Structures are given as structure tokens and as C-alpha cells.
Amino acid sequence: MFPEHITFELGKYVGMFVRWLNTNFSQVFDAIRSSVLWLLINIEWILVTVPWWVILVLVFLLGWRLKSLLSGLIFAGLLFLVGAFGLWHPTMATLAIVLTSVLFSLLIGIPVGVAMGSNNTFAAVLKPILDAMQTLPSFVYLIPAVILFNMGRVPGVFATMIYALPPIIRLTDLGLRRVSKEMVEAAQSFGSSPLQLLLKIKLPQALPTIMAGVNQTTMMALAMVVIASMIGAGGLGYEVLVSINRIDIAKGTESGLSIVFLAIIIDRMTQAMADRYKYDEQDS
Amino acid sequence: MSAETKKKIEVKNLTKLFGKNQKEALEMIADGASKEEVLEKTGCTIGVKDVSFAVSQGEVFVVMGLSGSGKSTLIRCINLLNKPTSGEIFIDGEDITKLDSRQLRQMRQTKLAMVFQHFGLFTHKTVMENVEYGLEVKGMSVEERKETARNNLLAVGLKGYEDSYPRQLSGGMQQRVGLARALATDPDILLMDEPFSALDPLIRRDMQQELLDIQSKLQKTIVFITHDINEAFKIGDRVAVMKDGVVEQIGTPEEILDSPASDYIKDFVQDVDRSKVLQAKDIMFRPSALISDTAGLKTAIREMETNGISSIFVLDKQRKLKGIATIDDAVAALDAKKTLAEILTQDYHTTTPDVYVRDLIPIARETKLPLAVLSDDGRLLGIIVRASVLSALV
Numbered sequence: 089m090f091p092e093h094i095t096f097e098l099g100k101y102v103g104m105f106v107r108w109l110n111t112n113f114s115q116v117f118d119a120i121r122s123s124v125l126w127l128l129i130n131i132e133w134i135l136v137t138v139p140w141w142v143i144l145v146l147v148f149l150l151g152w153r154l155k156s157l158l159s160g161l162i163f164a165g166l167l168f169l170v171g172a173f174g175l176w177h178p179t180m181a182t183l184a185i186v187l188t189s190v191l192f193s194l195l196i197g198i199p200v201g202v203a204m205g206s207n208n209t210f211a212a213v214l215k216p217i218l219d220a221m222q223t224l225p226s227f228v229y230l231i232p233a234v235i236l237f238n239m240g241r242v243p244g245v246f247a248t249m250i251y252a253l254p255p256i257i258r259l260t261d262l263g264l265r266r267v268s269k270e271m272v273e274a275a276q277s278f279g280s281s282p283l284q285l286l287l288k289i290k291l292p293q294a295l296p297t298i299m300a301g302v303n304q305t306t307m308m309a310l311a312m313v314v315i316a317s318m319i320g321a322g323g324l325g326y327e328v329l330v331s332i333n334r335i336d337i338a339k340g341t342e343s344g345l346s347i348v349f350l351a352i353i354i355d356r357m358t359q360a361m362a363d364r365y366k367y368d369e370q371d372s
Numbered sequence: 373m374s375a376e377t378k379k380k381i382e383v384k385n386l387t388k389l390f391g392k393n394q395k396e397a398l399e400m401i402a403d404g405a406s407k408e409e410v411l412e413k414t415g416c417t418i419g420v421k422d423v424s425f426a427v428s429q430g431e432v433f434v435v436m437g438l439s440g441s442g443k444s445t446l447i448r449c450i451n452l453l454n455k456p457t458s459g460e461i462f463i464d465g466e467d468i469t470k471l472d473s474r475q476l477r478q479m480r481q482t483k484l485a486m487v488f489q490h491f492g493l494f495t496h497k498t499v500m501e502n503v504e505y506g507l508e509v510k511g512m513s514v515e516e517r518k519e520t521a522r523n524n525l526l527a528v529g530l531k532g533y534e535d536s537y538p539r540q541l542s543g544g545m546q547q548r549v550g551l552a553r554a555l556a557t558d559p560d561i562l563l564m565d566e567p568f569s570a571l572d573p574l575i576r577r578d579m580q581q582e583l584l585d586i587q588s589k590l591q592k593t594i595v596f597i598t599h600d601i602n603e604a605f606k607i608g609d610r611v612a613v614m615k616d617g618v619v620e621q622i623g624t625p626e627e628i629l630d631s632p633a634s635d636y637i638k639d640f641v642q643d644v645d646r647s648k649v650l651q652a653k654d655i656m657f658r659p660s661a662l663i664s665d666t667a668g669l670k671t672a673i674r675e676m677e678t679n680g681i682s683s684i685f686v687l688d689k690q691r692k693l694k695g696i697a698t699i700d701d702a703v704a705a706l707d708a709k710k711t712l713a714e715i716l717t718q719d720y721h722t723t724t725p726d727v728y729v730r731d732l733i734p735i736a737r738e739t740k741l742p743l744a745v746l747s748d749d750g751r752l753l754g755i756i757v758r759a760s761v762l763s764a765l766v
């Protein structure tokens with residue numbers, strides 16, 4: 089047995105730290121909270137106000153342009169089914185949370201990934217943190233999220249972001265590191281500044297990989313919706329939770345399937361966007 | 373090369389090491405340790421060791437050596453893609469190892485351009501955008517740089533491919549883009565690291581010729597890397613041969629051919645197709661006997677007899693070649709009481725000093741008479757006998 093008198097109550101200190109943050113920086117967190125909420129509400133308002141058939145047509149057109157006519161039809165069909173399940177509104181609410189989380193994830197993740205891709209020390213420090221963000225059971229960070237942002241959709245967005253951020257950071261980093269050395273040297277040999285090198289060569293070269301990151305981040309965000317709904321994020325996740333509590337197989341199936349449909353539509357579309365940016369390296 | 377040979381690039385005691393413990397390694401090198409010893413003791417790889425040379429304005433300077441001999445390390449030091457461990461590099465008299473990053477960028481934008489072995493083209497940019505890149509970085513206006521890029525693409529024969537992407541072009545065409553991109557910024561110095569090694573032999577020969585054509589027009593200062601000695605000798609005004617990070621010999625192709633400084637270089641030289649390197653002027657010699665067109669037949673016969681030759685070139689006062697007389701004709705003419713002028717024939721072959729031996733072979737095969745090497749104004753510079761054409765090949 090491990091000797092009982094040797095103790096290190098890490099958890100206690102983390103708890104103290106979070107509470108200290110909350111008492112001393114509550115204005116800061118309130119400000120963050122209200123701006124996230126503002127964006128979230130507006131996205132959701134748009135999604136719910138626009139007539140359902142307009143959204144169907146948009147999804148069809150996007151699917152058609154990005155992939156094929158058949159894909160467009162299938163995507164629109166899946167979304168129609170969701171509406172027919174009577175889950176249109178929760179689906180749009182979920183979509184709003186996903187879009188908000190993804191937007192913020194990209195805003196934070198891409199610059200962080202760039203920093204990581206250009207600084208090895210920073211990369212070495214960040215890697216274990218990213219591992220933790222992805223492997224820590226998501227319930228664990230729901231608690232500090234609730235303390236700092238109360239219940240509701242905003243902590244939902246933050247909990248989702250913690251889970252969805254790592255892929256975009258990692259893949260931005262990877263994309264930058266994989267840019268051909270000769271290409272980078274060619275750019276340098278013409279006297280490019282570091283910023284020119286980044287903007288004109290490295291980022292465009294990394295774009296296909298970054299787009300794959302966008303895809304993964306979106307899927308991660310979607311995977312978090314059920315868990316986020318435990319702290320009041322609402323949407324499809326909430327429907328699933330309710331079905332579990334009531335052991336309602338019918339509703340559980342419908343809401344579960346709706347999440348899957350949403351996932352398929354978003355995945356295929358972002359995937360197609362990512363493929364679009366592939367200027368294949370010398371196919372040989 | 374012009375008479376006032378200005379030193380464009382001067383490299384002094386350049387050493388470049390890779391890895392840690394560079395101080396210790398430098399000390400070991402100073403004590404004369406070998407590349408292997410340094411690597412074993414300090415873990416330091418020697419890229420280039422104590423190299424010095426100078427390249428003149430307008431010269432094509434070729435660096436040659438086996439894989440791993442430090443050629444790339446050397447050329448990459450010249451634009452500081454590699455930071456020298458010690459030593460100095462002067463460009464136009466300015467030590468570039470002392471430049472700060474802004475000055476370095478400035479210098480790369482204006483004075484230097486590099487062509488890469490695997491082209492190093494930007495795959496997300498069109499051919500046009502690739503060629504524009506150096507100008508874009510400099511901050512040239514869109515219209516001006518499009519115009520310049522278009523002209524440079526025209527010069528390398530890629531008109532009509534402006535909007536293609538590099539992957540849509542063949543290897544040879546891609547390297548033309550690389551060349552156009554480098555030339556677009558109008559640099560003084562072109563650094564070319566095995567630019568043609570990735571191309572197949574026929575295209576390679578075209579590109580070599582094209583480079584020589586461009587060079588004769590633009591007179592850039594070129595540092596060219598290759599591991600192919602035939603390419604080195606074809607392109608280079610002077611050639612430096614490297615081994616294990618050290619320059620073993622620097623000289624003109626002829627000097628290296630004639631007196632290789634080490635066995636390593638001898639091995640290289642064995643592969644040389646000498647007929648493509650040596651020119652008429654390298655194998656011609658001063659005729660042992662010549663005769664003026666005012667001389668008599670008897671003098672002609674005596675000259676031929678004393679020198680043991682069967683024909684003799686006849687010159688006028690300006691050393692212009694008038695014709696050739698054979699011993700048989702001369703003896704017969706003496707009996708028939710004819711003059712020297714009457715028996716002169718013109719059925720010898722002439723050539724100019726810079727014709728390659730390769731191109732003399734068919735002529736030498738065809739005639740027994742010596743070849744006359746003439747200057748542009750018809751003066752006799754020397755003669756080439758059949759035997760020397762053939763012996764030049766071995």
C-alpha cells in the first residue's frame with residue numbers, strides 16, 4: 089500500500105485556483121460570457137428565423153457545388169428527416185453551439201498552431217497540454233466551466249472548445265512543418281521576410297492540412313453536444329439526456345440519429361472543402 | 373572574360389560545421405584531425421573545411437565532387453542559407469557574414485538568386501506567380517512584375533504556360549521556370565545547386581546549352597554545382613573539385629585534365645569525354661616549318677626534307693594562309709620548271725581555335741593533310757595533325 093501520510097492534494101489547489109480566478113476576475117469572465125453569448129444567440133436567431141426550406145435549399149446547393157448532385161439531395165433529405173422527427177429547433181440550437189465553438193476554436197487554434205509550428209520550445213510545452221485536453225474525461229472540465237461561466241450555453245461552448253481545439257492546433261502545426269524544405273529555402277533565398285514566408289508560402293501550403301483540422305475540430309465539437317447539454321447547453325444533446333432519463337427508446341433513437349445525420353452532413357461538406365485546397369504534391 | 377577581372381565573390385577560410393561542440397571540433401580541425409575523427413569525438417559533421425576561392429564578374433565557376441563532399445553546404449553559405457561557422461564571404465567587397473537580417477534580405481532580393489536541384493517551385497502558385505515571387509517580395513508593382521515575369525518566361529521558351537501549375541509541366545520545363553524565377557530579379561549572381569541533375573540526359577544537354585546561351589547574353593556571375601565532370605567541364609570557366617569538405621584543386625578544365633592534383637581527381641578525369649572539353653586551340657601546335665609565298669621551290673623542298681614532313685603551308689607577309697604544297701608536287705614542278713605559286717592547292721581543311729575536338733574527328737578522318745587553325749581574319753595560328761586529334765581522345 090502507498091503510505092497514507094504522503095499526500096499531495098493537487099485537486100485542492102486547482103479548486104482554489106479556479107475559485108480565486110472566479111472571485112478576482114469575475115468581470116473578465118462576465119465580459120467573455122456575454123460576448124460569446126451574443127454571438128451564439130445571433131447565430132441561433134438566424135438559423136431559427138430563416139424558413140426551414142431555405143436552409144434545406146442552401147444545404148442542397150452547398151452539397152451539390154462541393155461534392156455532387158446526389159450528395160446535395162442526400163444531405164437535404166437527411167435534414168428533412170430531422171425536421172420530420174420534430175427535432176428541427178433543437179438541431180438548429182445544436183448547430184449554433186457547434187458553429188460558435190468552431191469559430192472560436194479556429195480564432196484561437198490557428199494562431200496557436202502557427203506559433204507552435206514556428207517555435208520548437210513552445211511546441212514541446214504545448215504538446216502534453218493538448219494531450220490532456222483530449223484525454224481528460226470531458227466531465228472533469230465541466231465543473232470549472234460552470235464555476236466560471238455558470239450554467240447554460242456559454243460554459244457549453246467552452247467545454248466544447250477545450251475538446252475541439254487540439255485537432256486544429258495540431259494540424260496547423262503539422263501542416264506548417266510539412267512544407268517542403270526546398271520551397272521554404274527558395275522563398276528565403278529571394279529575401280522573404282518571416283511574415284511573407286508565412287503568409288505567401290507556408291500557410292497556403294499548409295492549407296489542405298489545416299482544412300483537415302477544421303473538419304476534425306467540427307466533428308469533435310459535435311461529439312461534445314450531449315455532454316455539454318448536461319450543463320444546460322440544450323439542443324439535441326438535451327433531447328438525448330431526457331430520453332435516457334425517461335427510458336424513451338423512440339425519442340432516443342430519433343435524437344441520436346439526428347446527431348448522426350448532422351455529423352454526416354458537416355463532415356462530408358468540410359471534407360469536400362478540404363479536398364478542394366489540395367494542390368497535390370507532385371503526383372508520382 | 374574581360375581584362376579587368378573584378379572579384380565578385382570572395383570566400384576566405386570558410387568552415388561550416390553541423391552539430392554541437394563546434395568549438396571543440398574547430399580546435400581538432402586546427403590540429404589537423406580528419407572528418408571521421410572529428411565526427412567520432414565530437415559528433416560534429418564537417419560540411420566545408422577551410423575553403424578559399426574567388427569568382428570574377430561574369431565567370432562561371434563550377435564546384436564538383438562526389439555526394440557528401442560539401443558542395444551544397446558551400447553554395448548555401450554564399451546566400452547564408454547555411455550560416456558559416458568561421459571564415460568570411462565577400463560579395464562586391466562586403467563581408468556578408470556580418471550583415472543583419474534586414475541587410476541580408478536586401479542583399480538576397482537584389483544580388484543573389486538560387487536555382488534548386490528539385491526546382492523548389494511553389495506548388496500553390498502558377499508558373500507566372502512563381503516567376504513573380506522574387507519581385508513581389510521586393511515590393512514591385514503588380515503591373516511591372518507581371519511584365520518582367522512575362523519577359524523572363526519568354527526568354528526561357530515558356531510563353532503560353534503562364535497560367536499552368538508547376539505539376540502540369542515536365543521536369544525540364546519546371547527547371548526553366550526555376551531559371552526564369554531566378555533571372556527575373558536580375559541578380560548579379562546565380563547560385564545553381566545541381567540544377568540539371570534531376571533531368572534526363574537529352575533534356576539536360578538542352579538546358580546546359582540554354583544556360584550557356586543565356587550566359588553569353590547576360591554575363592552573370594554563376595556558381596554552378598554538379599557531380600558530373602562532363603557537365604562541369606562543358607559549363608565551367610573554372611572548376612573547383614571538392615572532397616570531404618575540402619577543395620582539392622581549382623583550375624580551368626584543361627588544367628585539371630592535364631595535371632590532376634590527386635588520385636581522387638584522376639578518377640574523375642577518367643570519365644571525361646575529352647573530345648567535348650578540348651578545343652582546337654588546346655591540341656594545335658606551331659608548325660615546325662612554314663614558308664613565304666615569295667620563296668622558291670627549292671627552299672620549299674629543303675624545308676620539308678629537313679623537317680621530315682610531306683607538305684608545307686605557304687603564307688603571305690601578313691601570315692595569311694595562301695595554300696599548301698606537297699613534296700610530290702614540288703619535286704615534279706621543279707622538273708617541269710613551274711613556280712611555287714602554281715602548285716599551291718586549297719584542298720586542306722581549316723578550322724577556328726574554339727571548335728571542339730569532337731567536331732574535328734570527322735574532318736581528321738577524311739584527310740591526310742594537316743588541319744589549319746585560322747583566326748577570324750585568316751591568319752594561321754597553328755596546325756593540327758590527324759594523330760593529335762586521335763591522341764587527344766585518350
Ligand SMILES: Nc1ncnc2c1ncn2[C@@H]1O[C@H](COP(=O)(O)OP(=O)(O)OP(=O)(O)O)[C@@H](O)[C@H]1O
Pocket residue numbers: 390391417418419437438439440441442443444445446599
Ligand atoms: N543540415 C545538416 N545537418 C547535418 N549535417 C549536414 C547538413 N547538411 C549537410 N550535412 C553534412 O555535410 C556534409 C556535406 O553535405 P552536402 O549536402 O554539402 O554534400 P553535397 O556535396 O552537396 O552532396 P550531394 O551531391 O549528395 O548533394 C555531409 O556529410 C552531410 O551529411
Ligand SMILES: [Mg+2]
Pocket residue numbers: 443444445565566
Ligand atoms: Mg548537394
